Amino acid sequence: MADINYTDKIPNNVNLSEDRTLQRALEHWQPNYLEWWNDMGPNGSGQHDVYLRTATSTEPDGWANFGHVKMPDYRWGIFLAQAQEQRKVGFGDEKGRDVWQEVPGEHRANLRRIIVTQGDTEPASVEQQRHLGTTAPSQYDLRNLFQINVEEGRHLWAMVYLLQKHFGRDGREEAEALLERRSGDADNPRILGAFNEETPDWLAFYMFTYFTDRDGKFQLAALAESAFDPLSRTTRFMLTEEAHHMFVGESGVSRVIARTCEVMKATGIEDPAELRKHGVIDLPTLQRYLNFHYSVTIDLFGADQSSNAAIFYSSGLKGRYEESKRDDDHILKGRSYKILEAKDGALVEKEVPMLNALNEVLRDDYIRDSGAGVGRWQRVIDKAGVDFKLSVPHKAFNRHIGTFANVRVSPAGQVLSEAEWAMNVDQWLATESDRAYVASLMGRVVETGKYANWIAPPPIGINKQAADFEYVRFN
Ligand code: BYC
Ligand code: FE
Ligand code: FE
Numbered sequence: 001m002a003d004i005n006y007t008d009k010i011p012n013n014v015n016l017s018e019d020r021t022l023q024r025a026l027e028h029w030q031p032n033y034l035e036w037w038n039d040m041g042p043n044g045s046g047q048h049d050v051y052l053r054t055a056t057s058t059e060p061d062g063w064a065n066f067g068h069v070k071m072p073d074y075r076w077g078i079f080l081a082q083a084q085e086q087r088k089v090g091f092g093d094e095k096g097r098d099v100w101q102e103v104p105g106e107h108r109a110n111l112r113r114i115i116v117t118q119g120d121t122e123p124a125s126v127e128q129q130r131h132l133g134t135t136a137p138s139q140y141d142l143r144n145l146f147q148i149n150v151e152e153g154r155h156l157w158a159m160v161y162l163l164q165k166h167f168g169r170d171g172r173e174e175a176e177a178l179l180e181r182r183s184g185d186a187d188n189p190r191i192l193g194a195f196n197e198e199t200p201d202w203l204a205f206y207m208f209t210y211f212t213d214r215d216g217k218f219q220l221a222a223l224a225e226s227a228f229d230p231l232s233r234t235t236r237f238m239l240t241e242e243a244h245h246m247f248v249g250e251s252g253v254s255r256v257i258a259r260t261c262e263v264m265k266a267t268g269i270e271d272p273a274e275l276r277k278h279g280v281i282d283l284p285t286l287q288r289y290l291n292f293h294y295s296v297t298i299d300l301f302g303a304d305q306s307s308n309a310a311i312f313y314s315s316g317l318k319g320r321y322e323e324s325k326r327d328d329d330h331i332l333k334g335r336s337y338k339i340l341e342a343k344d345g346a347l348v349e350k351e352v353p354m355l356n357a358l359n360e361v362l363r364d365d366y367i368r369d370s371g372a373g374v375g376r377w378q379r380v381i382d383k384a385g386v387d388f389k390l391s392v393p394h395k396a397f398n399r400h401i402g403t404f405a406n407v408r409v410s411p412a413g414q415v416l417s418e419a420e421w422a423m424n425v426d427q428w429l430a431t432e433s434d435r436a437y438v439a440s441l442m443g444r445v446v447e448t449g450k451y452a453n454w455i456a457p458p459p460i461g462i463n464k465q466a467a468d469f470e471y472v473r474f475n
Contacts, residue, residue: 011077013058014161025164026078029175033157036179037072041126042133042149046072049473050146051462055079055154058237066463068473074150078161081236089227090323091330092316099229103166107315110308111228112167114317116174117191118219118235119159120181122152124195125212127183132205135442137452141202143462143471144248148209151241158234166230193400194296201438202455203256203281207293210249211370215300217242218321218366225319250373251458253290254380256281258456261384270387276437279453283381283388285438288430290390291411294370295398301363303402304339310355320358321365337361340396342407345415347396359402367395398429446474 009027010016016023038046050071053064058079087099103111126149136142156178163171181188184196194215199208220235220242260280269275272282302309312318313332320326328335337357338349354361371392378390394413396404408421411428430438441454449468451457461469 011075011079013079016078019165022165025172025175026161029160029164029172032176032179033076033153033160034072036123037126037153040123040130040182041153042071042129042146043131045133045146046070047475048146049475051143051465051469051471052147052150053463055237055241058082058240060240063240071146071150074153076150076154076157078157079237080230080233081240083229083233087229087232089316090225091319092227092314093331094227094316095330097227099227099232101229103228107228107317108167110312110315110317111231112163112170112174114223114312115159115162115167115231116178118223119156119163119174119178120191121195121216122155122159123178124181124183124190124192125152125208127190128195128197128199128208129205132199132202135202135444137202137442137455138445138450138457139448139471140451140458140462141252141455144244145205146472148213148245148248151245154241155238158238162230162234192300194300197296200435201442202252203286203289203438204293206249206252206256207289208249209245210253210373211293211297212300213242213245213249214366214370215297217246218301218362218369221321222318222323222362225323227316250376252455253286254377255456255458256286256454257283257377257380258384259454260286261381261386262456264386265384279441281438281441281454283386283390284427285430285434287390288428288434289438290374291393291397292429294393296400298363298366298395299399299401301366302359304360304363305352305356305403306359307356309358310353313355313358321362339403341403342396342409342415347409347413347415363395367392393428446472 008016010030047070049068051066052069052074053066054069054075055063055077056065057063058081089095089097089099129145129149132145133142136145160175160178163174167174181190183190184198189196194212199205217239220239223235224232224239226232260283263278263280264270264275267278272284275282323330332354335354336351337354337360338351339357339360340347341350374390374392381388381390391411393411394409396407396409396413397411399405408416408418410416410424443452445452448470461467462471
């Protein structure tokens with residue numbers, strides 16, 4: 001595979017210079033993108049030199065370069081994973097046929113919708129996180145935030161490339177609209193719910209990158225199975241970058257827990273209100289943040305029964321997570337899947353056609369995967385000798401999409417009356433006062449090698465850098 005050509009205006013490994021129309025479309029879009037980045041990207045960061053990795057090839061070993069870069073100079077580019085020779089459609093009605101290099105007319109509207117939905121989340125997350133740089137707990141964390149931001153920007157480029165290359169004028173219009181919607185805007189919001197929520201503080205940021213970037217992992221993995229080969233190759237390379245985003249979330253929460261437990265052991269204090277006087281985040285508050293981000297994120301998988309999902313699968317547009325590792329016919333007609341629904345005050349199982357339940361299948365895969373990290377957080381608590389059990393809420397808790405949208409369910413999975421919900425919700429979801437307390441801890445730490453009081457330092461530096469490495473030079 002050709003290395004990425006960094007002398008091009010737009011670094012790429014897709015032979016951009018041979019497609020003049022596309023090159024012109026992208027060069028027209030690029031200044032609008034930079035304008036969006038300046039308006040909506042990381043606040044006040046334009047002059048900082050940030051220690052970033054930049055993709056320089058798509059080879060599995062050594063695909064990135066590390067070095068100090070000003071973010072507006074980051075080389076956002078278009079990189080597709082290596083083509084797989086003779087790749088065949090792996091599922092659905094066209095299973096076994098050659099994959100598509102162009103968009104089949106009959107699937108154009110659905111593919112466009114999927115690509116736009118995926119693309120919309122990327123700039124949305126940058127918008128949600130734009131103010132966090134002013135309260136970073138360390139240079140290390142600030143650098144991780146910025147790394148994620150530039151890569152989410154690149155993920156937008158990845159989807160815009162597909163739109164402009166394969167969807168003509170419609171694609172160019174969608175590419176512009178992706179720069180016009182705004183997270184949380186009342187008139188022109190981002191498409192999916194979680195991407196219009198705020199990411200008000202760093203605990204929310206770690207929870208978001210653990211839980212919500214993991215939705216990215218599962219959706220991208222499902223799209224990597226697509227019969228539309230350019231989408232498959234694009235998402236496969238995006239997945240390489242995604243791993244670091246989830247690492248930042250998992251290790252971030254882990255470091256918050258480690259610090260809290262350290263103070264709990266040193267002082268012997270267990271009472272959250274007393275603990276707050278020591279400037280750390282009490283574990284019940286952390287659990288309430290977890291409950292919020294988890295429930296908002298599992299909504300992102302869509303309705304538990306969806307005819308869209310059935311069509312996306314049968315027509316080969318979107319597969320399941322690790323499709324090829326599954327031991328079935330990959331067509332799924334006549335198969336069923338058990339979903340839950342609320343009936344007479346209880347949650348009961350119901351068998352439905354599997355094709356219609358594929359959003360739920362992916363959500364269940366996600367639930368298994370995300371629970372593993374929560375188990376690792378628990379081990380930090382256990383090892384410290386602190387008596388507290390973290391838990392993952394029931395999947396029907398605090399849902400706004402699908403069957404449970406109109407039912408109140410406790411984190412333990414009990415169907416509740418509106419009054420019972422109202423009486424207890426403050427124990428389950430972060431309250432205004434929780435958020436105000438966490439916000440009160442957020443203060444910018446800029447000294448090299450120093451960390452805010454509420455979070456432990458990381459066990460190891462980025463790219464194995466030493467503890468006193470200067471990740472960000474503030475200019
Ligand atoms: N909020 O039939 P359904 C990432 C709508 S994250 C608001 O279930 P479908 C990242 C739905 O549009 C990965 N609306 O829909 C992470 C539909 O509307 P209409 C993002 C919602 O199509 C961190 C209606 O409800 N990628 O990369 O089967 C940082 C009926 O629903 C929501 C993708 O999502 C919601 N949560 O499923 C940066 C992949 N959910 O038609 C980046 C592409 C549903 O009635 N998207 N609706 O007006 C898809 O595959 C599908 O569109 C969905 C929804 C799975 C999202
Ligand atoms: Fe992304
Ligand atoms: Fe991400």
